[in-house]
Amino acid sequence: MSDTLILVPAGIDTYRQPVVYMREDCHICRAEGFASQTRVRIDLRDRWVIATLNVVAHDGWLAVDNAALSISAWSALGARPGDRARFSHPEPAGSASKVRAKAYGERLNERDFASIIRDTLENRLTDLDLAAFITACAGNRLDGTETVALTRSMQAAGETLDWGGRSVLDKHCVGGLPGNRTTPLVVAIVAATGQLIPKTSSRAITSPAGTADTMEVMAPVTLDERALRRVVEAEGGCVIWGGALNLSPADDHFIRIERSLDFDSTGQLVASVLSKKAAAGSTHVLIDMPVGVTAKVRSAEAAAALSALFLRVGEAIGLRLAVHLSDGTAPVGRGIGPALEAADVLAVLRRRAEAPLDLRARALDLAAHLLDLAPGGVPGEGRARAEALLDSGAAEAKFLAICEAQGGFAEPKLAPHRIELPAPCQGIISAIDNRVIARVAKLAGAPRQKVAGVLLRVQVGDRVSKGQPLYEIHAATPGEAAWAHRYAEQHADALSIAQGPR
Missing domain, CATH: 2.40.40.20 (Barwin-like endoglucanases)
Incomplete structure (x- = not known):
């Protein structure tokens, strides 16, 4: 032989x-x-x-x-x-010519995208081929018609969950805002109303933590379809990693390349999000879009264009979709990194005095918008319902029940190595650079090391004294702590301080 x-x-x-x-x-x-x-x-x-x-x-x-x-x-x-x-020797990838065509600016149709996705799933395309495809689609190089075609092709390549004709709510944040971990809070609030919200989430692509990374600190997230259905039928909601399911499976291959390139394209972002929402059986979807100069969406004009694309694709594939624009000028909460973000989520659910008010407010805004969007929802009434469920402890109870159903609840742990970054002068915090702070958290080991990240000690608008801690670097190893510290010292202006009188 x-x-x-x-x-x-x-x-x-x-x-x-x-x-x-x-x-x-x-x-x-x-x-x-x-x-x-x-x-x-x-x-x-x-x-x-x-x-x-x-x-x-x-x-x-x-x-x-x-x-x-x-x-x-x-x-x-x-x-x-x-x-x-x-x-x-395998047969050559038939879709390689389609990748080249897109690289030269040609428009692709649904059959072309289906060919690329099929070859991707069969590993006929090399990583260089996939990188070329993703780069050729970057920026605004996928138009609306192509984005619809790509979304449909990505969904068709995997399974689609059937919830028996029931309305299924979902939300997604486009990202780019460290610490914006609203999903576990929104799921807990919405599920406590009796609505169905089976949330499949991703791990981090270019950020210090994805929703699945943070949720995994508190409960298992790698569930198959049978376990997913068991949790949702029992509790009305879940927060799990979608990668364990065969929902839009090509997206995981694209994400692997995007993580290495450290970027994704507008059209592929929309196709990635909505193909998975449709595959999860969602019927009503809310898109959270933070806008800020150091967020993923950096201007009102970019937000309007991306919102229009989401709405167009959502309508084309049969989703009732709304876009929620939010403030993306600074990180949310105090923790950036899986365990630190989990601690913020729990502080809000437990109504602790030290709970970050901005995270609480954002979660309530999103839960309210989603409840207003839901069948039978009355515009303007969702906020009061959401606040009542959070303030009464019903949302906390529902969240803990979901965690137990997913395999058991665990408290977040603290990192063994912590370094404080002091204020170089006195004054008022005027801005925080999302990208620099996220980079510090990633150099510290997040999201691979669950306890790693950044703990913000101040927010925009706070008055600080010289030498006062601005933030802490949390790391699992001294080497990662030192590496992140060196970068932080080189970018001491990540937190801008408007100097006041001495």
Whole structure:
């Protein structure tokens, strides 16, 4: 069997990218002309996967007649140690020409996007292909018709949840505002009214924490569809990671590339959000759009254009959708990073005196807007309902019940390493740079290290004295703390201070 090798697990996590490791002197590499980064088709019984080849030196850890598979490739094949698989050149990706066409400015239709998504899910497109596609779609290079087509193609590639004709509420924040962790609060309030709100959330792409990262501090979020339905039928809502479900699965591949590029495009942002909302069975969706000079959406003009695109695509795919514009000029709450944001959420739910008032107000605004949007909602009455549920403790009780249904509640932990950043002078905090503060939190280890991040000690408008702590860096290791501290010192103007009289 000259085209086969014995499979062994490499135990290497390459996320969703299947990777195979082969000796440079193995007979298949020689016979087939395989080299590093070659795309290789691997067939095992009734399964196959296309993987990227990494070549191992002949004096390395791998036997000459073995092929080691990354965790994702091993799982995709359902491999067992000692299995012998067949290796061959895959057919070229048919959609590569569509990626090139888009790079040269051509418009794509739904069939073109479906071809790209199919090849993405079958790993026929390389990371360079995907990076080229995402870059070609960046900015405003996807028009409204293309965005609708991409959204439909992304939804069609996966499962769509059916809730039996019931109305299903949902909300999503476009991001770019550190600490804006309103989703767990909105879900708790809305579910406490008896409405259905099965919230599937993402992990961070370019931010210090995504909703799923923060929620995972307090409860398990990796639930399959059966567990999701059990939680929602029992409690009316959930906050889980959508990546464990087959909802718009191509989006996870795009996100992996976007995370490396540190950007996403307007059209792909809308397609990503709304394809998952439609796939989750949502019927009524509220989009939270923070606007500020250091937020993701930086101007009123950009907000108007993005809102119009959301509304157009939402209508085209059958969603009742509204956009909520919010203040994106400064971080929300005190904590930035999964555990610190979880602590803020709990402080609001528990009605603590130290709870961040801005996070509470934002959550109430969003819950009110969503309740007004819901079937039977009376415009203007949602705010009073939301406040009553939060102030009475009903929202807290519902949140804890959801956590228990998802697998059990846990209190957030504190980081073992903390460094304070002092004010260089006295005065009044006039601005906070969202991007710099988010970067400090990420350098400290967030979101990978759940306890890492930034704890703000002041807000815009506060008067400070020289040497007073402005914020704390929280880290799991001294190296990460020092790394974040160096960057913070280089960007000491992240918190602008309007100097007053001495």
